[in-house]
Structures are given as structure tokens and as C-alpha cells.
Amino acid sequence: MKTVKVTINVNNEKIKLQVKPYETLLETLRERLALTGAKEACSLGSCGSCTVLLNGTPVRSCLILTPEVDGASITTIEGLKEDGKLHPLQEAFMEKGAVQCGFCTSGMIMTAKGLLNRNKKPSRAEIIKSISSNICRCTGYKKIVEAVEEASKKMA
Amino acid sequence: MDNLKVVGKKIPKIDAPLKATGAALYIQDVKIPGMLHGKILYSQYPHARIIKLDTSKAEKLPGVRAVVTAKDMPPNFRIGIMKDNPPLKSGKVLSIRDEIAAVAATTPEIAEEALSLIEVEYEELPGIFDPLEAMKEGAMLIHEEAKSNILKMPWRLICGDVEKAKQESAYIVEDTFSTQWVTHCCLGTSGCVAHFDMHNNLTMYSNTQIPSLAQNDFVEALNAFGLKNRRVRIIQAVIGGGFGSKLDTYAYEYIAILLALKTRKPVKIIFTREEEFFATSPRQCTITKISHGCDKDGRLTFRDVEMVLDNGAYTSWGATTPSVMMLPISSLYKVPNVRYIAKCVYTNNTYCQAMRGYGNPQATFAIESSLDQLAEKAGIDPLELRRINANEPGEITPQRFKITSCGMKECIEEVYKRLNWKEKRGKDNGRGVGMASLIHVGGGARVYKSDGCGTIIKMDDFGKVDVFTGASDIGQGSDTVIAQIVAEVIGIPIEDVNVINNDTDICPWDVGVHASRTTFVAGNAALGAARKIREQILEAAGKILDEDPADLDIKDGMVFSTKNKEKSTPLGKALRKIHYTLGGKMLMAEYFYDPANENFDKEFKGNLSVSYAYGAHGVEVEVDRETGKVKILNYVAAHDVGKAINPLLLEGQIYGGGLQGIGYALGEKMVYQNGRLMNGNFLDYKIPTAKDVPPIQPVIVETDEKDGPFGAKGIGEPGLVPTAPAIANAIYDAIGVRIKDLPITPEKILAALKAKDK
Known part of the structure; x- marks a missing residue:
């Protein structure tokens, strides 16, 4: 299958990936990066359980394709700690x-x-x-x- | 009761750190090496004959490991309480959610694609979607082998003499009320992973609310598969919401078991949101004819109720909700003569299940709406009518419930005061107030032969405690309540208590999270075990400190003599001494608590629960006559909880239950047209959001239940029981129209206003 190369910054770590062209950001986070804090509860963008920050702005990661966010910064619940302390x-x-x-x-x-x-x-x-x-x-x-x-x- | 250190305090949930950091693992997050993904093919018609079912193309798709149909299931294997539901259907499909085939594949995408390659030809048959039609003489039979569409469940409660009471009543009202299908909408969808070991023992990763009963169901299933004497282990992932939805085992779980058996691999099935809407079992819809009477002073003389429930095509616990509806019908307020007859009817609709309140909201909607009508006819203020007839401690109700603690009057007075009832009532200015009360089981409910829960407590070498409980935490916070009770009794900080609740291999038996029973029953089990372990600690420490155990106490993890403060030892040190010595031992205690409640007798009478929970909700609304929109201006939710073990979590139950009730009253409805769900997603089935939250005042009334742990009673379900009738009654006060069919939508209000003006 054809894959797409993307580089994203996830929770302050630069990550290079080869993803499916239709792969959602939610799938990338959960299945490739084992960041399972974002949840899949509707796949329609209607419930918000999969919300992460894209360059600081909240987005529904079930509605975003990973190839679309090449070069972007993503923050998930796992990356919210500051200086080792809970937010x-x-x-x-x-x-x-x-x-x-x-x-x-x-x-x-x-x-x-x-x-x-x-x-x-x-x-x-x-x-x-x-x-x-x-x-x-x-x-x-x-x-x-x-x-x-x-x-x-x-x-x- | 004084000087409590942990119980009665607003302690954050002990699992909150896991959940607030995204580290909690739900069934969606469970992964096992080699795991396959299962998907289910459902019927395309609500009633049809399957002419052809060809799976050969699906089987050939690379990545597919198994395709199963009814012929792979043991013949005659049926699930559900009436054993009327084959997990995979053949011959005829009876509802739109009928499972006819399933696939296991290496990825969810391949499984999905394989489903699309299964060829099915149907001959569509006319269906019956109205229970009143299905009840008629000569109606087509949904299950051909049954003689009638009316289930053989003789729901019939007779107390006193209703006919005589009718003749002697000064005022009588009669009307019909109906309720809709609504669904749980757990954010975490249903799912499981089935995994066999080399000896064909089954491990089921699950989000069930009934681990012990599910274990029993799956042992039966393995027997049907010819696997006798196998072990079944249920491991619960963190549960993403329950509300009754996980109180039964479902076809998808048996399909996962079958696929795992066929492939010899772990098989995971996770529902999509769409499946969660149409393929899980909602709250049953009801049609209720109710009649009430009172004497000239407003004392209730009788209550007469006939009910029809749409059972759908198969039978789950939903068909037994009349057993709980009997509770408010016979015992909400003092009413000497009661008659209740309910019929559950097969249709080609979706089949129903337990949902928070278990029938009580439907029954209470009819009762409390009808009582307002009676009050009007008798010329008595509706709140006053309820005061006159309020339940009291010491009462034995017509159904033989023994009322111990009862704060109903206090709850009604809280509503009166906080709603400013006298000022606001009867103003005829588009604003109005209304109220409704509730009774629910508050001390377990003996619906099975056992209503028990076991607890094991194990002390480690460092003064910390592992508590193994049968109780499942579905988000309500039972783990925290159990930890509080154990910490309080032993005399240690709550941080030193670890609750393990999710594995049938190590946790004792429990009948399940239902009937608002967990704080009461699991709490009492924890209390019993904690008392035993404390005794053991003090006895052993007495030897170490050379003191009479009766003179020892434990506080903040220190064992000390109450007579001689010099004599003390950290708990951990004492435990190590007890352990690391010749003939040493580890301290463990177990306790099984089964409340002294009763199964119903053949007439459906008996003391179902050890104690009963009460409450009253009062609402002030404003209704826009132009748009029909209802705005809740004030909402008082007063609950008799016995004792608030954790007010923080208790308020959470009242807020959460209340808002679910408001959704039920004012908007939520599964729209089924000829057996098909038309609004199976969150865009079309609207559940309340933060914008829909009215000002809710939770009021906690404490009545110190003698049998409750630290005086507590149940609160899980009561929060949504009286919500809909309280709102309906307030709307009537505001604009003079009564909506008798839930949900109360603006369209219905406008139509009723128009009809009234004619």
C-alpha cells in the first residue's frame, strides 16, 4: 500500500512516520504512538472525546488525516504535564x-x-x-x- | 459516628489520576499479541427470510482468518433470560439488529471489507412494530414457536380491593401516559476480547457490569460448544459508562468467543458508535393506563395501573422491569389498594434492557403526573396532597416493603422551601412550579437468589492494604467509597488502600452493579472484612506491645495503647514482626455480605430491599408560548441517602442523574420507523451538553439507615427517577397543558396549546 511520509512534533518530540494516506490523526496517535488517552467514541466529530491540540488549538483528531498535519505540533493529554507536574x-x-x-x-x-x-x-x-x-x-x-x-x- | 476521618469527606475519586492523565485503559485500549479484529454483519431488514447466505468471497480475502454464521454456533444455543435469542440468526431475521454473520481478520479494515463481500439475499416480510397490534388476536407471531406475542411473564400485583376502593373514593382520575425509547449513550462503546489458552480455558476482557454472572453465562456457552469443565476468567478493563447497558451478556460476546475458538487467536470486537446506537438495548417504551382515587381529605384510596411494554424481538432484562415498577406503584406514598398488570409484547423492534432506574422512571412519570391531576380534581395543592400521603419510617407497604429510614417528608419540605412553592405556584404567567417524589431500592434488591458481595482484605508488610472486592466501578466511584470505609475502620490514610475489583480469578463473587446497591452491599462487605482485619491486627499487636488488644487503637497508620501513649508502633513494623517470625503469618480477612432482603413470593410480595431510598424533585419552568420551548429556571433535587459517605461523588450522581432525567423529559428519543433506527448518532440523537444544564441544587438529607455502612443507602439511580413528571407538572402549572407522552418537545407543547385554545 502507498504510504505518506510525515514529520510531526508530538508532545515536544519530533517524530518521523510513514502513514496510510487515509489515516486519521487519532489512529496515528493511538495505534502507532501508543498514546491512547485520546478516545474514539463517535468517529464523526460529534462527541469531542478525541480532542487534541494542533498548534495549540483544540481539534477533533478523528476528523483530521495525519498527512494533513505534516510539520505541525500536536499535544495530547499525555503531554500536558509541565516540569513533571500535573497540569x-x-x-x-x-x-x-x-x-x-x-x-x-x-x-x-x-x-x-x-x-x-x-x-x-x-x-x-x-x-x-x-x-x-x-x-x-x-x-x-x-x-x-x-x-x-x-x-x-x-x-x- | 463522630470524629470520622475519611467517611463523610469530599475525597476525590481514587481512580481520577489515571483518568485525568489519559492512562486509564478501557476495552478499546486492550491489545494482546496476535490479536484479531472481529466485525458483525447485521440484517438489512427488520423482518425477513434469509434466502441465501454466501460467505465464500469473504473467506478468500487476504487477512481474513474466519467467517462464521449460525451453522458454526451450537444448534439450539440461545441467550437471554427467556433463551429466545440465538447469537447468530438463520432462517428468519426478526429485527434490524439481528446478527447473521461475523468475520475475524488481521485488521479492522480487512474485517470491514470482508463483511461487504458476504452475499445475502432476503425475502422481506411484513413486520409488527406496534405492541398494541402485536397483542391482537390472530396477530402474526414474531416467534413462530410461541403461541402468543405476549411474553409468559405474569406481571400481576394485587393489594387490597381496588374495585371497592373505587366506589368509596371521593375523587377519581384516569388517564394514559406513554414513554419513549432512550439509550444509555455510554461514551465508551461496547466491546470485548475473547482469548482461549491451550487448554480451552477462556479469558474474556470485558466491560461488563456483572462479572460473576457473565462468567456463569460464558461457562454455559462453553458447555454448549462441547467444552466441559473449562475455566472462564473475566478481566474488566476500565469501564467507560454503564447505566445498566452492561447488565446482560450479548450476542457480540458469544460471537467473539466463537471466532476466538475457530482461529485460536485472541479476537477483539469493539462497537462503532452506530452499532452502539442500534445494536445495544435501550430503555423500554411503555403505555400506561393509570387511575388514582382519594377521599375528601386527599388521602389516597387506590392506584390502578395497566401497562404494555414493547419487548422487541428478543428478551433481556428489560422484560423484568415491571418487577421494579411495582415498587413505586405499590409504595410511592401511602396507598392501601393497588392493582398492577403489565404485559411485555414481542414486536419486530429492537429489544430492551436495563437502564438506570430499571422501569422506575416510566412508572413514576405516570404516577406523579396522575397525582397532580387528582390534586386538581380534589382542589388540593399538589404538594400538600403529597405531604398528606407521604411515606414514613416504620410503615409496611401493601407489597410488604418494610420501611426503615425514610426522609420523604424532609425532601418534600426542601422542595417547598427552596422552590419558593407558595409564591411561585399557580401564577398563570408562563412560569410554573411542579414536583414529584421517588422511592427506590436503597439496600440492595434480591432479584437473584443471592444479593451478595464478597470482600477479601490482605495486609502487606508495609502497613498498606489490598482490598479485593466483587463490586465493579463503572465510573460512579464505588472503589473510592470502599477505600474510604476500609481506611476509616482500620485507621489508616486512604492513600494506603488499594482496591482491586476487575478479575474473577482473584475477586470474590458479586451479583453486579445494579439496583443502586454497590455502596450499600459492597460497602457492608468491605466494612465486615475491615472490622475482621482490624481485630487481627490489634490482637497480634497486643502481643508485640505487651498490651491488652482492647486497649489498642490505630490512627494514621500507628498502632498505640490508649492507656499508655508511649507504647506504639507503626502498623508496617508490627506487620513485619508478625510475618517474619517463627510460625509467622500474613494477615488476611474475608467477608461475604448478603443483605437480609427477600425474593418476591408468587404474588410479587416481600421485602425486596433492606432499606429504601427516597427523594423529591421540584422544578420551576418558563414556557415560551410562541415557540413551545421550556426553560428550567430552578431545579431542586432533594435525596434521602441515609448518610453521605462521599458528598463530592454523591453530588456527582445527583447532577449526572438529574441531567440524564432532563434529557429523558425534554428531548431524547430514539426514532424508530418500521423497525429501523433513524437517528443513531450524536448529531441526530441529542443528549444534553453543558449548555443545557439548568441551575440544579442538590440537597442531601441524611436519615442514618441502621443497616447501611455508616448509615448509607443507595443513590445511583434515584437522580433521574422523578425528573420527567416534576417537569411535566411544572409545565402544567405554567401554561395549563399536560403532556402525557415523553419527551416533552416544543412541537407537543404548541399542539397542546392550540388544542386548548379551540
């Missing part, structure tokens, strides 16, 4: 009870990280608007919103 978002999700079954959690945290990248002090309404792109069936979202608020306060 304030991760801490806040744990402390505030924003995690139940956890299947949506990586995508939620990465979506929230994208929000904080572009808006350091989001209002509650801005947080709700941002994470409403992602589906969670367990928590009722309340504690997720509180966790993002808490993290943004801590990072201020």
Missing part, C-alpha cells in the same frame, strides 16, 4: 469531582486547555460555551465547569 486542569478535574467514567475526560481537558490558551480568564459562560462541544454522559457537566474555573484561577 492545573488535571489537578482541578481530580479535586473537583469532574471525572466519573473518565472516557470523555481527556477530550474535555484538552478542550479546556485550548480555551485557556486563548483566554486566560474565561467567564463561566465562556467555559460552558467552550466545553459544550464535548459530550459527557456521567457528570452533568457542573463539576467540569467548576474544575475549569478553578484551574484558570490557579494559573492566573
Whole structure:
């Protein structure tokens, strides 16, 4: 089968790959790089469980083909630690009870990280608007919103 | 109860670090060397005869390792509680989700391509998609060998004399309510990996909610395959949501077993989201005719309920939900005379299963909507009517439930106060308030012969504890609650407790995560084991410290004498001394807790649960008369939980359950047209997002249940039980129309307003 050469920077590491032309970024991350934090839950871009950052912006990795992101920087939940410490978002999700079954959690945290990248002090309404792109069936979202608020306060 | 160090505290989930870092491994993440990928071919018609099934082209595709059809399954092997469901179908297909062939291949893509090479010819047959049609005399039989489409399940509860009570009632109302199919929408889709060893023992990697019962099912399956006396081991991956969906075993699991047996390789089947929508089993839809009466003072005289449930083409636990519906029907409020008759009916629709609440939301929707109608007819404020009839501690209900702790009145008062009921009610200004209460099992539920859970506790050499529990954590946080109980009883920090819950080879038996039973039953099992191990520690430490064990205590991992503070030892050091000595030993304890609840007798009476959970929800809504849109302005969810072992997780259950209930009430619906699902994805089947969250106030009422661990009762399901009727009742108060058919959509509201204005 024909393959495509790509070079991507994943979690601050430059990686050279030969991928299928139709390979999604989600498949590359999960199957080639064993970064299984991003989850496949709909394959339609409708749930947000596969969200990662593409050059700092949250994207649905199930909708992006890896050959499209040649040369780009990707951050996944596994790359969120800073100086060996959990990111304030991760801490806040744990402390505030924003995690139940956890299947949506990586995508939620990465979506929230994208929000904080572009808006350091989001209002509650801005947080709700941002994470409403992602589906969670367990928590009722309340504690997720509180966790993002808490993290943004801590990072201020 | 005082001076609790760990229990009653807002402790973050112990598995949260794994999940917040993406390190938790779900069934999707399980990989075994040599593993193949399985895919299933489903019927193209909801009712058809299979004329031709040719797999030869698929078999020849490079990378395909096995193609199986019904002829590869043991003949007459059926699954489900009525044994009416062959995992692979032949001859006739009875629903759109009927499995007719499956493939194992080296990659998912090849498996998918192989499916497209399987040639099937059908002769389409007319189907029956309406249970009322299917019940009619002379209707086509869905299962030809059955004499009727009505299942042989005699759901019939008679308490007192309903006919006499009807004659003596001052006010009577009667109406019909109906509910829709909704589905669990677990973010983690269904899946498994089946793997045989050289001796044909099976290891099943699974996301089941019932490891012990699934083990039993698969042992039966291996017997059917001619593999007698084999071992089955269930290893649960982290479970990406349950809500009842994983309370049975399914065709896909038996297909994976068959493929693994054929190929001698591990075979993984993971559902796509599309499959998760159409090929898993939703909450059953119901048609409920209900009549209520009361005397001139508003005291309930009778409740008379007839119900039809669409069973779909096969039978799973959904068909037994009437057993739980009986609970609110007989015992939500004091009602002396009760009649309930339910019929489950085969159709060519999808078959149904357990979903959070297990029938209780459907029954409570009818009961609580009808009670508001009765209150209006009797000229009594609906909240007052509920106060008059509220359940109380010490009551024995007509179905013989023994009510121990009961905070129903307190919950109703919380709603009254927090909703500002008196001010807001009856304003006729497009805004209104409504309420509904709930009763649910809160102390296990004896639906099987055993309602038990086992726990083993093992102390290591360093003062740390391994707890092996039968209970499955499906995200609700039972591992954390169990760790809290063990830490509290022994006297160690929660960080020193490790909970192992996912392997039938090492964990004791448990009946499964259902009936909101885990905190109560697994909690009591952990409590029993922890008490035993504490006793052992103190006895052994007494010898080391030369003190009477009765004078010893453990705090923060230190064993010390309460009389002589000088005498103390770190727990780990004591354990090492006990271990590394001539005739030494390792400390272990086990405890099996099976609550003293009762199976129903033949009349469906008996004390199903050791304790009962109560709650009341109150809602303030604003309804836009132009668009029919309902906005929730205030939502009070008061729950009697006995004791909040972990308020953080408890609130999570109330918020999460409440929002699922709001989805059920106001929007979610699986649209089936002639047996085909029309909206099987998240774009067309809308579940609530963060934007749909109203202001919800969780209110925790503690009643200290005498049999509960530290006084606790169950809370897993109650959060969504009274939601829909509370909202329907509030809408009625706001605009004077009652929607009797869920979900309450703007279209239905506009149509009802139009009809009212005529």
C-alpha cells in the first residue's frame, strides 16, 4: 500500500512516520504512538472525546488525516504535564469531582486547555460555551465547569 | 459516628489520576499479541427470510482468518433470560439488529471489507412494530414457536380491593401516559476480547457490569460448544459508562468467543458508535393506563395501573422491569389498594434492557403526573396532597416493603422551601412550579437468589492494604467509597488502600452493579472484612506491645495503647514482626455480605430491599408560548441517602442523574420507523451538553439507615427517577397543558396549546 511520509512534533518530540494516506490523526496517535488517552467514541466529530491540540488549538483528531498535519505540533493529554507536574486542569478535574467514567475526560481537558490558551480568564459562560462541544454522559457537566474555573484561577 | 476521618469527606475519586492523565485503559485500549479484529454483519431488514447466505468471497480475502454464521454456533444455543435469542440468526431475521454473520481478520479494515463481500439475499416480510397490534388476536407471531406475542411473564400485583376502593373514593382520575425509547449513550462503546489458552480455558476482557454472572453465562456457552469443565476468567478493563447497558451478556460476546475458538487467536470486537446506537438495548417504551382515587381529605384510596411494554424481538432484562415498577406503584406514598398488570409484547423492534432506574422512571412519570391531576380534581395543592400521603419510617407497604429510614417528608419540605412553592405556584404567567417524589431500592434488591458481595482484605508488610472486592466501578466511584470505609475502620490514610475489583480469578463473587446497591452491599462487605482485619491486627499487636488488644487503637497508620501513649508502633513494623517470625503469618480477612432482603413470593410480595431510598424533585419552568420551548429556571433535587459517605461523588450522581432525567423529559428519543433506527448518532440523537444544564441544587438529607455502612443507602439511580413528571407538572402549572407522552418537545407543547385554545 502507498504510504505518506510525515514529520510531526508530538508532545515536544519530533517524530518521523510513514502513514496510510487515509489515516486519521487519532489512529496515528493511538495505534502507532501508543498514546491512547485520546478516545474514539463517535468517529464523526460529534462527541469531542478525541480532542487534541494542533498548534495549540483544540481539534477533533478523528476528523483530521495525519498527512494533513505534516510539520505541525500536536499535544495530547499525555503531554500536558509541565516540569513533571500535573497540569492545573488535571489537578482541578481530580479535586473537583469532574471525572466519573473518565472516557470523555481527556477530550474535555484538552478542550479546556485550548480555551485557556486563548483566554486566560474565561467567564463561566465562556467555559460552558467552550466545553459544550464535548459530550459527557456521567457528570452533568457542573463539576467540569467548576474544575475549569478553578484551574484558570490557579494559573492566573 | 463522630470524629470520622475519611467517611463523610469530599475525597476525590481514587481512580481520577489515571483518568485525568489519559492512562486509564478501557476495552478499546486492550491489545494482546496476535490479536484479531472481529466485525458483525447485521440484517438489512427488520423482518425477513434469509434466502441465501454466501460467505465464500469473504473467506478468500487476504487477512481474513474466519467467517462464521449460525451453522458454526451450537444448534439450539440461545441467550437471554427467556433463551429466545440465538447469537447468530438463520432462517428468519426478526429485527434490524439481528446478527447473521461475523468475520475475524488481521485488521479492522480487512474485517470491514470482508463483511461487504458476504452475499445475502432476503425475502422481506411484513413486520409488527406496534405492541398494541402485536397483542391482537390472530396477530402474526414474531416467534413462530410461541403461541402468543405476549411474553409468559405474569406481571400481576394485587393489594387490597381496588374495585371497592373505587366506589368509596371521593375523587377519581384516569388517564394514559406513554414513554419513549432512550439509550444509555455510554461514551465508551461496547466491546470485548475473547482469548482461549491451550487448554480451552477462556479469558474474556470485558466491560461488563456483572462479572460473576457473565462468567456463569460464558461457562454455559462453553458447555454448549462441547467444552466441559473449562475455566472462564473475566478481566474488566476500565469501564467507560454503564447505566445498566452492561447488565446482560450479548450476542457480540458469544460471537467473539466463537471466532476466538475457530482461529485460536485472541479476537477483539469493539462497537462503532452506530452499532452502539442500534445494536445495544435501550430503555423500554411503555403505555400506561393509570387511575388514582382519594377521599375528601386527599388521602389516597387506590392506584390502578395497566401497562404494555414493547419487548422487541428478543428478551433481556428489560422484560423484568415491571418487577421494579411495582415498587413505586405499590409504595410511592401511602396507598392501601393497588392493582398492577403489565404485559411485555414481542414486536419486530429492537429489544430492551436495563437502564438506570430499571422501569422506575416510566412508572413514576405516570404516577406523579396522575397525582397532580387528582390534586386538581380534589382542589388540593399538589404538594400538600403529597405531604398528606407521604411515606414514613416504620410503615409496611401493601407489597410488604418494610420501611426503615425514610426522609420523604424532609425532601418534600426542601422542595417547598427552596422552590419558593407558595409564591411561585399557580401564577398563570408562563412560569410554573411542579414536583414529584421517588422511592427506590436503597439496600440492595434480591432479584437473584443471592444479593451478595464478597470482600477479601490482605495486609502487606508495609502497613498498606489490598482490598479485593466483587463490586465493579463503572465510573460512579464505588472503589473510592470502599477505600474510604476500609481506611476509616482500620485507621489508616486512604492513600494506603488499594482496591482491586476487575478479575474473577482473584475477586470474590458479586451479583453486579445494579439496583443502586454497590455502596450499600459492597460497602457492608468491605466494612465486615475491615472490622475482621482490624481485630487481627490489634490482637497480634497486643502481643508485640505487651498490651491488652482492647486497649489498642490505630490512627494514621500507628498502632498505640490508649492507656499508655508511649507504647506504639507503626502498623508496617508490627506487620513485619508478625510475618517474619517463627510460625509467622500474613494477615488476611474475608467477608461475604448478603443483605437480609427477600425474593418476591408468587404474588410479587416481600421485602425486596433492606432499606429504601427516597427523594423529591421540584422544578420551576418558563414556557415560551410562541415557540413551545421550556426553560428550567430552578431545579431542586432533594435525596434521602441515609448518610453521605462521599458528598463530592454523591453530588456527582445527583447532577449526572438529574441531567440524564432532563434529557429523558425534554428531548431524547430514539426514532424508530418500521423497525429501523433513524437517528443513531450524536448529531441526530441529542443528549444534553453543558449548555443545557439548568441551575440544579442538590440537597442531601441524611436519615442514618441502621443497616447501611455508616448509615448509607443507595443513590445511583434515584437522580433521574422523578425528573420527567416534576417537569411535566411544572409545565402544567405554567401554561395549563399536560403532556402525557415523553419527551416533552416544543412541537407537543404548541399542539397542546392550540388544542386548548379551540
